Amino acid sequence: MPAFLLSSVPLDIASLRAQVLDPRAGGYASFEGWVRDHHAGRAVDGLDYEAYAALAEREGERILAEATARFDIIATCCAHRVGTLAIGDLAVWVGVSAAHRGAAFDACRYIIDETKRRVPIWKREHYREGDADWLHPMAEEA
Amino acid sequence: MPAFLLSSVPLDIASLRAQVLDPRAGGYASFEGWVRDHHAGRAVDGLDYEAYAALAEREGERILAEATARFDIIATCCAHRVGTLAIGDLAVWVGVSAAHRGAAFDACRYIIDETKRRVPIWKREHYREGDADWLHPMAEEA
Amino acid sequence: MATLTLLYFASLRERAGVASETVDIAAADLAGLYGDAQARHGFSWPREHLRVAVDGEFARWDDAPKAGSEVAFIPPVSGG
């Protein structure tokens, strides 16, 4: 069962990666989303993530199952932070192992794209000017 | 100057990754090639990598520079093992940071594809039956 | 009268001032339930921009409200 995890403490990349290691695997693709210091032209100091945990984990595991059915991969895992994060902190991690690299890349990209599109997690950005805003992008995000 | 590194000792992923961290980066894609336990229908016990070091590093850095010019990325690094490796060992690592994930994925894939196609490194597979062979793929590898 | 629990997240939670509330089931469907909540809290989101979930699964706006269930209104997400 591929795992989609929410965590209120920093993600441990080494142990997440260990979940998808497999002697049959020749390729491994991973993606990390980091908190960056700007967004839409504004300086950002940090952010909060809030999730509807029950649905987020269920929808996340659905995405991982879809990727497993659609691409020729061996194992996959995704983890997303909730709570308060600083610039440079790891917000989301996706790892995929496969016999060949094409499937690993394609599945990894599918998982992060669908996670951003469908999983009920919301980001509140803290701007350097002192205000903060929940992001509710209506169009596909940049 | 993006770095293409050859190493005769195990790659340290954490310190490689640290080379491409950047506060402006929102996305990070990485690829790892692992020694797998089979190839072309034969059970594999391990392998050796040999490189023409001077040209491999130069051609590798050319590839990283091409990726930097072609995609909107912030930093990238690639490292490749030489010497004797066992099943599951990390053979090659690519990391790319970018403001947005699309460029990070595209550049990461470009770098591993071109590295496999152009960089003078050769693999000798040890088969479970006891024999061994240098691989010199003529067509695009699988 | 039968009740259910409404869950609010992100800007809806901030606007409502609560993360959840228990309400009487007055409406015939989930769309009506949102209309009532919208009027009560002054949510600016038209329903077309939201999704709705019941007990941790996505649902349809024309589903009937179930007593004792947990109904969440899902504004556009921004994880990742």
Add this chain to the structure above:
Amino acid sequence: MATLTLLYFASLRERAGVASETVDIAAADLAGLYGDAQARHGFSWPREHLRVAVDGEFARWDDAPKAGSEVAFIPPVSGG
């Protein structure tokens, strides 16, 4: 007579039994140099499947051999 160094890798190295050798410059171009090495060591690779490099940079088969240079014959690569 001027000499240069030939480098062999992977299966070419195994077949030649040496990783490098210093040879007199008898040929007019790098293609001729490979032809001589091929005859000497019985390499099965036709030149069309190889690349050639001089002093750590890819070169052309019709380049003239330079005294004191390092010439490498590059069979198809298999890194990654």
